[in-house]
Amino acid sequence: MHIPSYARATIRAALPTVPTARQVGTLDCAICDAPFEDREPVPLGPTPASGLFGCRDCLTRLIARARRSRDSALARNAEHARAEWAAWARARDRYLAGVESVREASEAVARLAAEGTAKPLEIAWLLVALESAHSWTAGDAPKAPNPVDPSDSSVRDAEFRLGLELISAREAVAERLAYHLINEAIPAEPEMCEEFDCPDDCSGRHDSSHIDCGPDAVFEDLARRGVVVPRAEDDPAPALDRTLPGRTKKSAPAMTGPAEALAQHGIDTDDIELLLDAAAAGLVTDAWHDALLSEIPATAKPAPGEILAQRADLYRRARRALVAARDDGPQALRAFQAVASSVDLPWAGGSPFTLRESRAATENFIQHIDDRIRYTSELMREQGWRAVLLRLAASAASRAPDHFGMPGWADRVASVTRHLAELDRSDAPPALADLGAVETLLVEAPDRLGADALGWILDRRPEAAL
Template sequence: MHIPAYAHATIRAALPTVPTSRQVGALDCCLCGEPFGADRGAVPLGPTPTSGLFGCPACLTRLVRQARRARDARLIQDAERARTEAAVWEARREQYLAGISSVREAAEAVTRLADEGTVEPLRIAWLLVSLESAYAWAPENVPEPPESVGSEDTTLRDEAFRLDLGMISARAAVANRLSYHLINQATPEEPELCAELECPDDCSGRHETESIDCGPDAIFEDLSAHGVEIERGQDTGAHVTVTTSQEPERALRSEDLIAVLSQCGIDADDTECLVSAAAVGLVAVAWRDGPLEEIREADGGPSDGEVLAQGVDLYRRARAALLAARDDGPEALLAFQAVASDLDLPWAGGSSFTLRNSGGPLKEFVENLDNRVWYTSKVMREQGWRVGVLHRAASAALIDPAHFGMPGWPDVVASAVARLAELDRSDAPPALADLQAVESALLKAPDRLGVAALDWLVGHALLDR
């Protein structure tokens, strides 16, 4: 007779504690005590087939049936308990996930508000404090899955990780906002720059910035001033520097730069002319040349007229920043950098174009601009304001000696107006109707002609240099 394994415990529990000699001698059933005979065979229960205790088939069948019923009932109970535990676990799990998900969404909202700058700094600080409180409460009572469910579910860990990332972003955004708020609050008012920067009438004279690049070494020097010395690894030259092959890493010789300018007809002793050329050079190397070329080729890129108009506007800002840097230091260049790298600023000349919507390599564009401005600041800081201006003026003299702001521009305008007078202007924008007004605008502020007029002039090759 086969006895299933699930019945062993039930049969073992039914065995007598002290069997009789007849039961041990295989004469009587050890379960019911009835003698074995022709109608009641002996089934050995061990430990060997010929020794130990013996039971009759009727008793063993009854016990196997009893064990089966107990097993089935236990399985049903286990299944019901597992379902109950799973339901409770799912409810607690969903409640916990909803809690940390709401905190993560709050962190993302704080990050967005800090980046947008639409909420006053003090309120942003309080938002971070309340967010930190919510974050501190979020990990409380983390539910543990019961054994019946298992521990393969990684959702809790994944969501907690996403929450941590959201908190890191929120803290960084708020710290950045508050840091620049403190810096800007400490910045003195400079109403004399309002005209150059074309500020609105209600400008307080304090010109704030949202981005400052101090270079790779300033933090170590600043910490050293507070008694904190950090040993830096040796420069192996294997990394990419913030300068490019077009920016010399050796010290610049003012004599060489002056010679270049003289060769191009620029008087290095004429400060107005020198700064004007330096502004052209700064706009050219930092903004116009480089990644902007790829942005222009993109489907949403700017037209030639838009580039010209925005370049003229940035020239004025660069010139004002360079003049301010003479007295206030290289940090004054950040005013130009902030406008030139603004991805959401509509361009000059009445254009609606913004870099954000261009579809071009914006990250590379901003990095190139930051690096070029940083290098100019570095030259001014290490070798003086004049050398920095000479360097950028020499760049303009070599790259674009006949651009707006350069000595060769009036000749370009004279040629353009003369050729314009000979053209059929029936399809030209109204801004090009008065030739004297066109000539005056081209000489003083080409962007005021508007993008449509500049596109027409460029399209007819009138401003080719």
Template sequence: MHIPEYAHALIRSALPSVPTSRQVGAVDCCLCNRPLEDRLPVALGPTPESGLFGCHPCLRRLVTRARRARDAALTQDAEQALAPAAAWQPARERHLARLDRVRQAAEAVAELAGGDRTEPLQVAWLLVSLESAYTWIPDAPEPPATLADEAAELKEEGFRLDLAMITAREAVADRLAHHLINEALPPEPEMCEEFECPQDCSGRHDSSHIDCGPDEVFEDLLRHGVTVERPEPEPPSPRLMALLEGAGTEEKPTPLPSIEEGAAAVLAHFGIDTDVLVSAAAIGLVADAWREGPLDRIHAADDGPSDGEIFAQSVDLYRWARAALLAARDDGPEELLAFAAIASDLDLPWAGGSPFTLRAVSEPVAELVQQVDDRVWFTMEVIRRQGWRAALLHRALSAASRAPHHFGMPSWPGTVRTAMERLALLDRSDAPEALADLTAVQAALLEAPDELGAAALDWISRQALLE
């Protein structure tokens, strides 16, 4: 008979401390002390031939008891091992839920701070309450040793929350910083005509993005008594080096020798006269430098901008291009660099309340940035060599051929009128709220389409109303 190891201790404890001669002689069972008679004895040691002997029924009974005791102990051990895990799981779920809720709150605060519908003071209070919620998050519960691997999920969710908090803080800081600067600046009613402001404009032209260049911060810190060594300047680009090396060696040919002769007739055919030449040139500059080519691939990416976002951004860039062209007339072609900086800014959220930035898209954007730089540089060269009007004519020709019905072109009011007639006949039950008042929609399309918001413009684009 095989006696399992787990039964040895129990059988050993049942053996008599002083066995009888009959038990030693294998006459009686040492466990029940009854004669073995015809029952086969089982040697219990110390050797198979000598020592104590037991009967099969007694040994089976003891083995059964030992097995039950072992199984009960294993069950108890398992329950004791599972108890900490069972207690930790609810704590884990609660902690993950809190992390997720606060992360969602941080993302919402960042979105509100990036828009213009929430007052700056309310944005500040949102950040304060968000920081309080973040501070009140308890430490992550420590998992039991058996579940140590599951602690990674807690760390990952905590990391995602930290990233969302950083984004929210940056958005609020940017909003409040620009708000303070805008509030400190006096009204500039003389700029209303250049910015094409509505009649009731107060003269305040708030900025949401200010580029101070790479070295201004060091000057500002110095005024506050803090000295930080400036980084080494970047070496000139190969194109600039070529220009510097070739300067003064020989007179370069004009880029567009016959632009003055043939452009006027072509532009007149499209209704572009002197009064709208700057606007048409601005549209052409946006089309040539930004809208055509690389942006199409960015648009096609899964995380690329929508049609409405592109339309809203093109309207905003048109304003920047127009202002830069007007400034270039008086202050030189370098003023166009302001437009280039905005058009190629990787971190600037797009117009129309869109959170999209070029840096967030998966498609490479270096080609777009280079194209903006090249096309703006060419326009600057035309201004230098042939004059401001020649540059306007060149870009206005692009507008006439590539964007004849864009906002800012002479045909735009007619395009809007046709679109409104078609819009009035459509079912707008699923349209954004901004499209509810048709009178307001028409006014916005005529004056500032991007103020309708990217979502509304996207809905309009899906209906092909402006085509």
């Protein structure tokens, strides 16, 4: 007779504590104490031949009782599990609702910080309150009971989404407060209100919301504070350098300072006039030319001759502004900015072109120039006038080595002049009749040739365009 495992405890409980001699001798049933007579005894262990024995009737009855007890226990356990799961589900839903509320609050804080509609102090308090709400709500999810499907990722997903929104809110608030501090530190400039077409009640403050410091500023600022971060061009682990089989190991080029780097482009940093020339070219490139290329669509851009004429005019203005900044301070750069960012002034070289008439969106163009001038001004206040000249000259040397104002411009003009001598100039503008005068003007003041004449040259010598 098979005795299921779930019935063994019930059967053991029915056995006598002190069996009789007849029960031990397999004469009487150890459960009902009735003689076996012609009934077959069923061994109860510990071995089939020793121990106590029971009759089939008693064992069948006990097994049935054990089965009923087991089924009742399973039902009770199932009911308990259902109640436990329901309680956890309610707690989970409350937790998810709280996490979702904090996520929506994070999204709202990020939006308010980006829109700039709330005051900086209000934004700061909103972030502090948001962090408190996050600390009180997230990270204390109710523990799921064992029978819950392990693939249920609702809590994990909700916490992940909350984390992303919280990061966005922190970034937006940090950016807002950082620019608030920077703008507050910059003095009011009421003299610029007329150039910026400010309303009559303007306080003279012209805040920035985006400043591009370039790729190196953060490393240089950290270095001044004693924190040196290895750069990509550095070799932090020369011991790991290995020469591949069959190849000759080449020595790394020696690092050079600004003076040596500029000297490679024919710029002697001890010659202040030459350094000013290159710095002016760098200022025009970084502020105006980059803005023109990146922010004005091709359909609204002027002709190449007009761009070259305007660049030459702005170069002279940039040089005068840099000279004035030596004595008057960084605010002298505003004179260059006023013309470079104007959307109403006709361009140089006799061109009637204005950015406003081109119907281009000029907000980003103006903002780009404003950011570059602000950055250059701050750099001049912190590091000095000569340091700014070196930085601007280095920018021009690397990005515009043969533009107007740079040492390479003369060779470029010579190449263009030789090409002009070979062309049929019968349909050329009158300004191009005397090649000697043309070469002189191209070297000294290209805009005085006129935008039309420059355009005629560039149409036939497009590689000369800037």
